[in-house]
Amino acid sequence: MTRYAMVIDLNTCVGCNACMAACAMENQTPVWKDRWRTYVHDKEIGTAEEVHRRFFPRLCNHCDNPPCLTVCPTGATYQLDNGIVLVDDELCMGCRACAMACPYDARYEVTFADIERGRDFYGDLQRERPSMDKCTFCAHRLEQGLEPACVQTCVGSARMFGDLHDPEDPVARLVASGVARPLLSHLGTRPNVYYIGDLKRRG
């Protein structure tokens, strides 16, 4: 069975934000209120004169043990066999418990007002009900054999997407090698987004 995962190389992210634009257009996110499924932190790190600019792309981690799923009272949040965590707009009542549970701050509100605004903004809006929305790893594109929009558009090839259960997959090899590591793994969420650190190469 496929287990989807993403590896993000902080060494090659140039901070162009093309992933944000591509994702917004693909998934019609409420960008007018600054809510994105994926976004890139622009951080100043380092001490004294050793200052670096780090671009830190973020998205839902599609955890193997997703806290947002267990707390969801309606069953709107569900997980596919391939690991992708999705939200059913029809079922979600918007109690926001998922947002409280998510350590990765990956949930955002889509309200009726946003749906109204979205029709103006994107034209043909692909949703009718509000929900606590999130990244889907572009499940609809994966079904068509395409990569997630953020991965396909990434000019620095900083985002790599693959199958952890395929030992030949470059993403699986990066994860197995230990060079790519997840965020907040001590919380027991078993995330499927991994990061390759940047400071060693810069140092």
Place this chain on the structure above:
Amino acid sequence: MIAIDVLPSDTAAWADVILPNSTYLERDEPTLYGNGVNHDLALTTRYAAIDPLFDTEEIPDILLEMTRILSGEPDRLLEWVEAMTGMPAAPVRAAWERLRAEGAPSPFTHACREVSFRLSAERAGTTSAELDRVLRERGIFTEQPREQVLEHAAMPRRLPLPTGSGRVEYYSSLFDSLRGMGAEGPHFSVLATHIPARCRDNADMAAPLGADEFYFTYGKTPTVSYASTNSNNPVLAAVNRFKGGTYTGIWIHPDRAARLDIVTGDPIRLTNTRSGQTATGHAYITRLVHRDALFIYSSFGAENPALTRSHGLGTATNKLVPYRVEPVVGGFRSQEFTLRVQKLDNSGGAA
């Protein structure tokens, strides 16, 4: 004044006549050009992604029509195009007349494109149709892979240096010829010459800066194109808002800002110590900029309210850069001055 633009830009606001231009998404480019991404010898061009949304026109056709109106001699434009780009005037003229008779949109642009395809195909030993098919499918047409290119064109093997003699030259025959044509001054020196930088009229570079004085540097954002043709795009505007002060603020080092009692978000005024030009903006305090310099992204500062998503955002570099031309390449000397920083109160007056 006539402006050709895709948006109601700040320049368009001053124009007496605006000739609306098609956007790159609506455009079949008039020529093929080299692919600059890798070392393969390859061709590429742009295909229109959508039909034009409005009654707009392509630049070659606008220029041709303006030539006709001004001089009544459109052939002169074709001759100049041939002289400057190598695009042969006669076949372009023939194609243009045919397309015009057929009622095709932007006939001159498409005539140039047709000839460009034909010539490129001939050179590559293929047909225009095949070239078109490959480009539509793959985006590029490879004439020669880089390994083959390097076989005959690798510089170390064929030409040690890209000078007239192929050797190290301390003497510029180009500048010598320019001097012969009347160019004067140290910038056109035929020998390599050091010209000291000068950012202040009354002080050299070694003199210390005033407490409120900074050098100036600027850069580009990935979200706004070189000519700001996408500055009103709603999603990219949302990215700009997400980036906040990083993109639209004036970068100041915290050590210097502290001495001026400036924190991130404070309204400030910049004054060019040489030209007296001023611009306002908001401070963004970061260690990513040198202590002695201010940094601005040059993508912002539009003032035309018709740019609904970008006007009033950020600081325009062209309000600070004086009209002083660098004599060799003709560009603006956009950093040869210093700026004074003054903190403003919220009403815009000096704090």
Place this chain on the structure above:
Amino acid sequence: MDVTMTYATQDYWTWWIAVYLYLGGLGAATLTVTFLTDLYLKRHPCLVMWGAISGVVMLGLGSAMLFLHLLDHVAVFSVINPLVLFRKPDAWIAWGTQFIIWMMWWGVLYALPYMARSEAFLRLPLVGALLRMRWIAALARCCERYHKVVGWLATVNGIGTAVYTGLLLQSFPAVALWHNPGVPLLFTVSAFSTAMAYLLLVLHVVVRREEDHGLRVFYERLDLMLIAAELVILFSFFHYMRAGSESLYRSFELLWNDWGWLVGFIGFGLLVPFALELKGVLRGWGSRMPIVAASVLVLVGGYLLRHYFLAAGFYAHPW
């Protein structure tokens, strides 16, 4: 990977969830205490009616807070349907919603026989007519016959609701202040303490019968023990929060440097009422006002606890 940590509180669940947790715990515990009193201490129709009605109103108001803030009010039907417990047995809001709904039903049913006999209720325009309906009268008789079963069903749901308010916060793993078994304990003890305070107010201000003196003293003693327990739990929290994780320590810095928490909640919400009730239990007061004041303070403190707990939860973000 070297990371720069960002510590952030949340603004998804603010005062309205604090009200929901507060009124949920208070309402459920009020119902539970009145029914257990009626079943095992002394038959007390007046107290039961007061407890049942105010409990149901509190649960209703608390749930309304959550309901009004939902993004999609129609979708709420999937959690109101009891089958949700089979579909989402891991979600505490599902359990909580069911506890609250059934608590309200069993609460009304337990009080129904008393209401059917109450002159005051029978005189009320619409309610009186309802209570006189034949099938309601039959239902009331049935509830009277099985009042122990109904009382215990209400009690189970009531305790469930009170515990749930803490389990809900405990289910968020990213925030160390919430994700520990002390929270359900603290919230349950606080729920029952505020319920005692509420019932003391009822017995001192509204019902005011001489024969209830023993009951009042008993409630005072219970409340005293509950406040003491709450102080012990908070003392443990104080020491637990001093070290452990940065998320926890940030909460420590925020809470234990805040006058609202220290003076408002710990001081006036717990220590002052504890002192007032302690004197009442040991030596007695000449007036009912000190106990009334203590009860009001405990009730205000109960809300402050939940408000501060929600506001002080820190997420540790490695970016």
